[in-house]
Amino acid sequence: MNVIEAIETRRSIRRFKPDPIERTVIEKLLEITTLAPSAKNEQPWRFVVVEGMAKEELLERVDGVLQNAIANNWPTGSLRGSLQAMRQAPVLILVFNSVSRSGLSERFEYAKFLVDTQSLGAAIQTMLLAAQSMGLGTLWICDVLYATQEICSYVDTNDELVAAVSIGLPAESPLPRPRKAWSEVTTFLD
Ligand SMILES: Cc1cc2nc3c(=O)[nH]c(=O)nc-3n(C[C@H](O)[C@H](O)[C@H](O)COP(=O)(O)O)c2cc1C
DSSP: HHHHHHHHOOBBOOOOOOOOOOOOHHHHHHHHHTTEEESGOOOOEEEEEEEEHHHHHHHHHHHHHHHHHHHTOOOOOOOOHHHHHHHHHHSSEEEOOOOOOTTTTTTHHHHHHHHHHHHHHHHHHHHHHHHHHTTTTEEEEOOGGGGHHHHHHHHTSEEEEEEEEEEOOOOOOOOOOOOGGGGSSOOOOO
């Protein structure tokens, strides 16, 4: 599968088969992920692969956050659905930003935040496309940010949680979701 085919056929997958994914496959996926570009080649990414009992334990804590938010009438976005997908998929990869912004002035701190976020987004999209070409389904999940504290404490890290990616064999084949036409979102100046 070439890159354009991977881009065209990738979908967010929310239903997964329970089949485990071999460790060597995940290692290959991460090796390819780290080929993503990053600002100043700083490679701000750190990955934590969560499987098996550890995934169940972690998601119990995330469920606690969801139940507490529901009890308090706080917004929960699509956390409930994301939690279901994370439970189904055999592999959950947590993505962290490991580069500190301490000591920067407020303006530069924000610029650095934007730059690191772009590098991390490049890595996540690289992961999704590589997984697609390896026959794996993925879901990019930012709903985990509702449970940032709980997840960082479970993993015992001071790095910043950015997102999570659920990975497994797809158990659904969603139709393409609609996109704005490129011509609607593009201006040519000459
Ligand atoms: C930054 C980002 C965060 C996302 N977070 C979630 C999420 O928390 N839960 C979820 O179900 N989907 C999440 N998605 C998936 C989007 O809903 C999905 O990409 C979009 O609806 C387009 O569908 P497609 O990926 O099948 O083309 C996220 C996607 C991105 C890029």
